[in-house]
Amino acid sequence: MRFAISGLSLVLCLASIPALAEWTLISRGDKGDQYFADLVNRKAAQYPSIWILTNYLEPLPNSVRSSKTLYQVNCYWGTIRKLADKGFDGQMAEGNAVQSNDVTTPWRYVDPNTFLATLVDLLCDTK
Secondary structure, three states: HHHHHHHHHHHHHHHHHHOOOEEEEEOOOOOEEEEEEEEOOOOOOOOOOOOOEEEEOOOOOOOOOOOEEEEEEOOOOOEEEEEEEEOOOOOHHHOOOOEEEEEOOOOOOOOOHHHHHHHHHHHHOOO
């Protein structure tokens, strides 16, 4: 029980960091632009994490105009998982939160030459 409370506290602390973060553009796509926040635990040895912000060019069906996703990487295995994501009705994670998921997904390998593969390389200094 104590571990669960500590884990929840950690997630809540990490969730508040992007509100203060400077976002850095990392890719432009046909559906929107993606940014990362440099204030998250990027150099945490084997399990670094990072917030990714996506601004959508067109609103999603649930009125989401932007979203933040917290990813964690296992540098030893080169796998990634999602720890949380939040959708907003404004650009750059502004406006009302219209979607929120704090469920940790299973670890998975990423396909080479994809955005997620670039994240693994960035966080683990593999290239």
